[in-house]
Amino acid sequence: MALADQTLYCRDCNQEFVFTVGEQEFYASRGLTNSPSRCPSCRAARKGQGGGYGGGRSSGGGGGGGGRRGR
Secondary structure (H helix, E strand, O other): OOOOOOEEEOOOOOOOEEHHHHHHHHHHHOOOOOOOOOEEEHHHHHHHOOOOOOOOOOOOOOOOOOOOOOO
């Protein structure tokens, strides 16, 4: 099946954006099967916030050890 540019709508700002054939080929080469749901501007803003894309945040956890003290 031949690829063609797709017109999509951003889930954040509702702006129309084009998912180009080149971007589709890039996504396919990375094994990504879903089309982007955000326009490039919103993707960049979201990435800058540290949200999503597997990084930036950690759940903390750690601590440990200090709960009980000798009586």
